[in-house]
Amino acid sequence: MKQSTPVGNKASSPTETISANLMGVEMNTKEWTEVLCPLLSLALRLEGEGQYNLAKLARSAVDSLGRQAAYQPEPPTSKQSLLADIDDITRALAGLDMNRDLVEALRRGATALAEGRLPLLSETPHPYVCRTCGYLVIGETEEKCPTCGAWPETFQWFAPIYWLEALDPFAALETLRQTPEKISALLEGLSEYAMTVQPADGGWAVRNIITHLRDAQGVLEYRLDLFQKQENPILESKAVFEWATREEERPPFTREIFESYKETRARIISRLEALPEKGWRRIGYHEEFGVVSIKQQVSYFASHELTHLPQLERLRAQL
Ligand SMILES: [Zn+2]
Numbered sequence: 197m198k199q200s201t202p203v204g205n206k207a208s209s210p211t212e213t214i215s216a217n218l219m220g221v222e223m224n225t226k227e228w229t230e231v232l233c234p235l236l237s238l239a240l241r242l243e244g245e246g247q248y249n250l251a252k253l254a255r256s257a258v259d260s261l262g263r264q265a266a267y268q269p270e271p272p273t274s275k276q277s278l279l280a281d282i283d284d285i286t287r288a289l290a291g292l293d294m295n296r297d298l299v300e301a302l303r304r305g306a307t308a309l310a311e312g313r314l315p316l317l318s319e320t321p322h323p324y325v326c327r328t329c330g331y332l333v334i335g336e337t338e339e340k341c342p343t344c345g346a347w348p349e350t351f352q353w354f355a356p357i358y359w360l361e362a363l364d365p366f367a368a369l370e371t372l373r374q375t376p377e378k379i380s381a382l383l384e385g386l387s388e389y390a391m392t393v394q395p396a397d398g399g400w401a402v403r404n405i406i407t408h409l410r411d412a413q414g415v416l417e418y419r420l421d422l423f424q425k426q427e428n429p430i431l432e433s434k435a436v437f438e439w440a441t442r443e444e445e446r447p448p449f450t451r452e453i454f455e456s457y458k459e460t461r462a463r464i465i466s467r468l469e470a471l472p473e474k475g476w477r478r479i480g481y482h483e484e485f486g487v488v489s490i491k492q493q494v495s496y497f498a499s500h501e502l503t504h505l506p507q508l509e510r511l512r513a514q515l
Contacts, residue, residue, distance in 0.1 A: 228261040235261075240328070270397065275309065282306045297334035298323060314433050317486045324351035356485050359499035360492040365468070365476050368491075371498040372465055375505075376458050379409070382508045383454065390515050391450040400440060402511050403450040405504050408440035410457040416497045417464055423478050423490050431493075433484035468494065 239254035286302050301320045308315035321335035329344040337348050355361065363371060383391070383402070391402040400408070415434055422429040476491040488496075 228265055232258060232261065275312075279306055279310055282309075295332045295334065298332060301334055314435055314484055316433065316483050322356070322486065323354045324348070325354070326350075327352050357496065359496040360485065360488065361495065362499040363495040365471075365473075365491055365494070368494045368498045369465065369468060371502070372461065372468070372494075375498070375501045376461055378505060379406070379454070379508065382505070382512055383451070386512070386515065388449055388451075393515070395511060395514060400507070402508060403453070404440040405508055405511075406450050406453050406457065408437060409501055409504060410453055410460070411439045412436045412497065412500065413457060413460050413464070416493065417460055419480070419493060420464065420467060420490065423480055423493075424475075426480075429480040431480045431482040431488065433482065 235254050235258050239251045239258070242248075242251035242254065282302060283306070286299050286306075289302075290296075290299050301323075304319040305315040308319060323332060323334055324337060325332050326341040326344060326346050327350055328346045329341060331341045331343045333339075333351070337351075340347055341351075383406075386402065391406075394401045415436055419429075419431055422431065471490070476494075477489050479487055479489045480493075482488045482493075
């Protein structure tokens with residue numbers, strides 16, 4: 197069903213109607229939406245002239261404005277609120293004549309979320325957007341852009357996580373060496389009790405974060421085995437974050453969990469240090485993300501850990 201959006205009236209442009217109607221969230225859309233399209237147009241024209249250093253400034257401004265408008269310090273993240281918002285958004289997107297494949301993929305992903313699992317790549321394939329005209333296609337394509345004739349190789353691929361490409365092997369190894377030391381400094385002087393105190397927002401305690409990092413590293417070690425033993429192994433998708441609050445089979449003290457994490461880390465580092473350049477390029481098929489190499493898997497793991505450090509810093513500051 198097509199949602200009616202008033203046209204020809206600046207005060208109620210489609211974007212504003214959506215933000216006003218959706219999600220009950222106050223967003224300061226008015227100031228930035230009027231600049232958004234001129235900025236994107238400017239970036240495109242600058243790129244057309246080979247003025248890439250100027251274009252990058254315009255593109256970063258677009259990204260920054262959008263993220264600032266959407267940012268909330270403590271957003272609602274319950275499954276029910278996410279499902280309701282996806283429902284609203286899919287209807288609004290259909291009303292804006294968004295590509296049907298994208299809308300349907302969103303709906304399939306929402307079904308998986310409702311069932312308590314992560315959507316597989318087959319249900320939510322990677323999207324590609326024509327950098328010139330904005331034509332969107334779901335799943336890899338070999339066709340030229342039907343609107344502007346751009347070649348498919350020039351489309352922008354939307355990776356599920358930037359972490360896959362964030363670190364080259366040298367930087368990833370350096371990060372893997374440094375992160376345990378940073379965590380160790382953040383745990384210094386904390387009692388076991390302090391590490392198990394749940395924050396007021398009901399989120400993870402320090403103990404849950406350390407457990408999560410250990411579990412995620414366990415998955416990495418298991419996958420490194422698979423990569424080396426099998427040709428093109430299947431990497432099952434794992435909801436590792438759900439294990440962090442399970443207390444069965446855990447050593448009693450958070451520091452013991454951290455010690456075992458450090459032991460596994462040492463094993464993984466020496467294993468990766470011994471890997472020849474060719475070894476980093478071995479690939480597997482990840483059920484959630486598609487084809488991934490050891491290099492990408494390690495980059496993912498090392499970057500993912502960094503995202504939990506601010507969480508530890510906040511918890512430590514509250515204690
Ligand atoms: Zn195009």
